[in-house]
Amino acid sequence: MLIAAMDDGRLISLVSPDFTRSELNLLRNRKRFYCPVCRSPVRLRLGSKKKWHFSHHPKYPCIIETEPESTAHLSGKEDLFQWTKANGRTPELEHYIPEIHQRPDIYLPGIHPIALEYQCSTISEEKLHARTCGYMSVGIRPIWILGGARQKKIRCLARLSGFESQTIQFSNRNAPSHPFFSPYYVSYYYPAEKRICFAGHLHPVSKTMYITQEINHMIPSARPHQLIMPALPFSPESFKQDWADCKRRYRLSVPSHLSREEYWLRQQAYRLRMNYSGFPSFVGLPHRDYIHFSLPPCLWQMWIYFVMTHSPPDLWLTPDMLMRTGKIGGTETVFLRRSLPLCPKRSLAGVIKTYLEQLVKLNKAEGKEGAYRFRASRIAGDLPLDQLLKQDRLVLDSLERVHGQMNK
Template sequence: MSATHTRDMLKQLRRTSKFYCPQCKEELQLRIGELVIPHFSHRKDSNCQQLFSEGESKEHLVGKRQLYSFFESKRITVQLEPYLKELSQRPDLLVTAQNEQYAIEFQCSNIPLKDVQARTKGYMNAGIHPLWLLKTPNLEKQKTARIQLIQLSPFRQQFITSHPQHGSTLLTYNPITSMFMYYSHLLFVQGYRFIAKVQQLPIAHQHFPFLHLKEPTKEEFQQYWQLHLQIRQRFLRQRLFLSRKGVQDTLLKRCYSIRISLEQLPLYIGLPVRYAQDIDVYIVEWQACLLFFLRDCNLSTSQVDDEIISTFMKKYPDYFQGDRGRTAIIHYISLLKKLRIHSIQSTEDESKIFHLLHREFLAKCYEN
């Protein structure tokens, strides 16, 4: 069906014509409702193995139609739900631009990761660029701040893309508001939490290939830093007052051994680092343990090598699974050397830490 067909034209066409599935050759029904966009459907007793546009949500159907119209308005060649026989796959949209093909999947619900990987691999093997576009989460209250603490489920995290110039981004689309939502320049915190630059873009202002947001300004990175400090301070306070182990808590005992309170740990303990998500505890926890470990071994940060890192990781098997986390440790040691931090009792300079992290952030040193 063409985007130029009106509902009246389609109703007339339905009275005078018959329609057949290009795969199973069964007769199709042309449904023309007032809410959902017109579409074809098989009969309930169909045996077709390539059913499409059936059982889909209203948001999915409307979103595909809006995206289809968007590409048409840009005079970009686009097909709606074409069946790719050689792949046995049917993307929501197949776009051809600048002699390149793009399979766009507008994903409104969670599906098994293995299905995502299989579809992605199929497109790539055929020389087609896969673009997964998630539906923007329905939140009761959208925050207005541009720099926000957000939560991304493991499913959504699989669709974060990394660009050498523009950093990490999760792009979503909301068919109700006709808005793209950018969660860009993601900085991992812990678990499902990230600090991100969040911005909406009306579909009328979008381009293709999809736009990238400008990197955060120094003032915006200051907001990253303040959110980071708030999260860090909240962790330390909760650990101090809510630890189930009480005085037997290892971290509390080690702080007491050098006569500082948990809340007085220097700011270079808890630095955001690359691949921090590979370690199963919050950055303050394992970074403090690493510096205490070096203190016990009478080692400075400048003496750390692969063997010492391996010994440390074996000492804390609950934190590290196999070799996961090694890159995060290496990045952390690199930051400490740049800051000229030699041990857990080195002095700190918050301004120096902030400027180093800002440079690392702009250099995309936190990208996976």
């Protein structure tokens, strides 16, 4: 904690450099400090390694659950506090909200109040979900900024594991101008470098990996409203390359660590005598909406392909009918929803419809009154791998072209 109450009830803050170490030392000898939330005594820590802070005695933990605060957490919190203040906001540190027993790192009051949470440590998905819902239940918008040390990248790919994917936000700054533009992003803050990083244009390629395009701002040149509506420039060319590369790896991958869903799908392919890696290029199409499925587009779209190629040719399928297929066992399905508590909720049948409409645009399927079927003459048989890889790239160009024509 960076603030505490004193015997007379006044608050003392360690954020603004109001006190020197010797002044604080004096104060520590004369006064007692209390947690503003639970009123139990807290200790003033004036070490040289860590930022000065107050901490609960392990014997008297706080009534609200808190995680141990690292140096990065304390200094990030202070930076974000000073930054919002310097930009005309009236931030409050560790403001306690009694109705929900929560205390955000930084609270920004206003017509649309905001709770800023700077999350460096790992917490459970359940806990993050509960805190997010808590804020929302009292009309506060939560914004989670992840500690820079949490950012994990492999080439163009970002890994969001555990609770991290629940911090994905949706920016409604611009109407999507490009068919592969994605308004989904996560935010990171690096206190040592004073840098904010937005990992934007998220497109999942597995349960935890996403293609992303980043933008960085040094904190003095950033504005707090960017946390909600960051400008996320999009490079279609590099996205198409990244997408085609991921698909290539998917086709060529040796099945060693199969997820349960992948294993199931391979079984189905075997049963239906389909070539698992030789799926046509219109399986595994990208679209911003597909983030709402927990499984990557290649997998659930492959299932739709299996169902549609094995249905009677005169059967028209609706998204709802497709949603009822793909049961893996128990409650598990190919069409499992990804938990995105901070984003507007989409109907999953609507997301499937987006895909079927893409197939119509590519002339692979036809639609009639909300139902669809493949154009059998348009579905080629097994193609050699080198041709498939080429087409994986070309199909993206085709989608781009159709989108361009439709918006003229």
